[in-house]
Amino acid sequence: MNSRTATTERVRPGVLLRQAPQRRSPPLRTRRQCSQLPHQPGRRARTQPSLRSRSPHISRARGSAQRRSLVTSWRFPPSSVAARNSRMSHLAEQLASLHARVRAAEQRASRPAGSVELLAVTKGVPAERIAEAIDAGQRAFGENRVQELEEKRAAVAQLRPGVEVRWDLIGPLQSNKLRRALVAADRISSVDRVELxxxxxxxxxADASARRILLQVNIDEDAAKSGFTPDALRVALPEIAAIISGAPLTIEGLLTVGRLTSNPAEARSTFSSFVAFSHSVREAASAQGLQIGPLISAGMSGDFELAIEEGATQVRLGSTLFGARG
Known part of the structure; x- marks a missing residue:
């Protein structure tokens, strides 16, 4: 019997245990150290674990809040949030200033407060700015082109869901876009010919849908403008009456585009003539059984106060509200 056997026999069975070898994890390497290692195909370099994996004690709610904060700061950095708030504040101030000017013009003309509607013209204005105008209290908008009206109406509905606003089409309307316009617009304000x-x-x-319209009048008989001339509209009243009698249409009033002039006296003359014509043609239409509403849309950013003083009940303001278009 050798010495190893003797030693083993003196130990009780089951007592002798073989110690398991201890496995040591290799030291963690930094990203810089890993980048210096030779590339081994099929293997991914081990990097130092992230702070999130080494901090299990952080609660899930706290982690979610941190992630939301990171996402918010990425999408809306502090500088952009400040700029947006500044734009909104300026737009609200500008809208309030325009309403004050409208009220002052009403007072100068001895008209009751609130007798004039401000229609915000959105030509060239992005949907985000229109949404800011809604936040400031504006609810009536006018667009010149059918495609822009479709796009902006859909975008604004997503930006401000549940807010009811009115969209008027105030630009020239081609017959091939008529069906789209009737779907997108709440009112067609630029009906300038009997055929349309x-x-x-x-x-x-055909679709049993009630429609609201304005007849556009070329009060100055300018060849560069669309609309009925005063004489042409008077002549067309019987034909218009026949169309309206058999269709669910309402003519809510008349619209004109003022004379492009820097002379206030000339602009005032245009508006005075248009208001007088609106009253006279309404009486002539009523005698033929045709009802034309009292809305008189005239005056834009450069001359709206003159239009109000002469009797306009709607003014169309774009650049003076939203700023110069890019």
Whole structure:
């Protein structure tokens, strides 16, 4: 019997245990050290674990809040939030200033407060700015082009869901875009010929949908502008009455584009003539069984106060509210 056997026999069975070898984890390497290692195909370099994996004691709610904070700061950095708030504040101040000027013009003309509607013209204005105007209290908007009206109406509805606003189409309307316009607009304010009115009547009878319109008048008989001339509208009243009698259409009033002039006296003359014509043609239409509403849309950013003083009940303001278009 050798010495190893003797030693083993003196130990009770089950007592002799073989010590398991201890496995040591390799030291952690930094990213810089890992980048210096030779590349081994099929293996990924081990890097130091992230702070999140080494901090299990952080609660899930706290981690979610931290992630939301990071996302918010990435999407809306402090500088952009400050700029947006500044724009909103300026727009609200500008809108309040314009309403004050409208009220002052009403007072000068001895008209009751609130007798004039401010229509915000959104040509070239992005949907985000329109949403800011809604936040400031504006609810009536006018757009010149059918495609822009479609796009902006959909975008604003997503930005301010549940807020009811009115969209008027105030630009020239081509017959091939009429159906789209009737879907996108709450009111067509630029009906400038009998043929267009007749087509609107046909579509409205077919789909049994009530439509609101304004007749556009070229009060200065300017060849560069659209609209009925005063004489042409008077002559067309019987034909217009026949169209309206068989269709769910309402003519809520008249619209004109003022004379492009820097002379206030000339602009005032245009508005005075248009208001006088609106009253006279309404009486002539009523005698033929045709009802034309009292809305008189005239005056834009450069001359709206003169239009109000002469009797306009709606002014269309774009650049003076939103600023110069890019």
């Amino acid at each position: 009115l007749a087509r609107i009547g046909e579509i409205s009878r």
